[in-house]
Amino acid sequence: MMYLDINDWQLTLRQPHQPTRCFTGAAAQTPNGLIFDDDALARSRSHPQQFSNRYLSTIAADPVAGDMGLAKNHADLIYRHLLQLDLAASESLVLAVSGQISNAQLGLLLGICAEAQLTVKGFIDLALGQSLKIAADTGYHVLDVEQHRMTLAEIQVRDGQRAQTRTTAMDGVGTASMIEGWMNVIADEFVQKTRFDPLHSGQTEQHLFDQVYPWLTQSQMQDHVVNISNGVSTREVEITAARLLEKLIQRLAGVELGQVEHLVLTPRAASIPALKSELEQRVPQCSVIQESDILGNYEQLAAALSDTQVKRITQAANIGIADAAESAIDSGVHTGNRPALTASALATHWLLQHTAYPLNHPTLTEAGVHNGSQVAAGTQVTVAGQTYTAIRVT
Secondary structure (H helix, E strand, O other), X not given: OEEEEOOOOOEEEEOOOOOOEEEOOOEEEEOOXXXXXXXXXXXXXXXXXXXXXXXXXXXXXXXXXXXXXXXXXXXXXXHHHHHHHOXXXXXXXXXXXXXXXXXXXXXXXXXXXXXXXXXXXXXXXXHHHHOOOOOOOOOEEEEEEOOOEEEEEEEEEEOOEEEEEEEEEEEOOOHHHHHHHHHHHHHHHHHHHHOOOOOOOHHHHHHHHHHXXXXXXXXXXXXXXXXXXXXXXXXXXXXXXXXXXXXXXXXXXXXXXXXXOEEEEOHHHHOOOOHHHHHOOOOOEEEEOOHXXXXXXXXXXXXXOOOOOOOEEOEEEOOOHHHHHHOOOOOOOOOOOOOOOOXXXXXXXXXXXXXXXXXOOHHXXXXXXXXXXOXXXXXXXXXXXXXXXXXXXX
């Protein structure tokens, strides 16, 4: 079984007996075609019109901005990025997803994965799955970080159960904002000390970005010497940890924790230097999830999944694989037939190669695809060699 976190800063793959692998949700069009991950980041500032890093946060068929070659929309980029991961088609895939992702978006992910010849066994709530071993008699909140936002998931603990009940997305306070803030501080220092603005050209801006980006996962905030080459000249400034911390605190002002008693940080959130020390000053209790616990937690929740339905698990018992299976919640993403379907579980469209057709579309009738109104979201059918996936678009 493979487990993949859908997170555009660290698209994280975990497998038993394999090292954890992380990828960045970034794509760039080059003369040789599309590239992804850190290779794409290396062109993000020098070629901004051929760069995209929002497709894994939108999970939609929105058109791409600029020239991305064969990829015309965000769904295309997700599909092509999944192909780049070279995941084993023979193994089932479980997707860990944030609570603000809708069932309609999960339906789109199912279709994209099917197109990539990947079998999705089900979805588990990322905040719940990562935090199963956090000691808690009452509820807590899990903070995770993406490129363009942070998410704060509320986990309720009651009657021996844990359940993710609400997830709030805080846009504009992700890693992209942090990097942008640090680069602006450094640019100001260059202008004051050398009268040179490294943000003036794409080449020097890329050079600055390449130096700053690794700071995101350093163990602590520290002083840095930054060198920028422009033609035959090289300029250098020193930036203090205090200046970087000040800018980070400004960015964190958008994180609302007024009602949080126990804040739990995912490993990727805790890896950002000084983030934990700053946030723990604003809450009574702060904990950090151990990376070594996550795969086992995911396996515990995945025991509740079946081969006949695709389910989204947002609730589990505190202990025991069997208990976790008994408490799985069916949230309306299906691939099996069930006697009664709620409105939220019904599909509205059939998805074929990233194009969504309403259930009664003439194209479906001509192809011989079922066009009735009682189709469970997530159902897949293959007609004349074409696989259609039922999705719900709201």
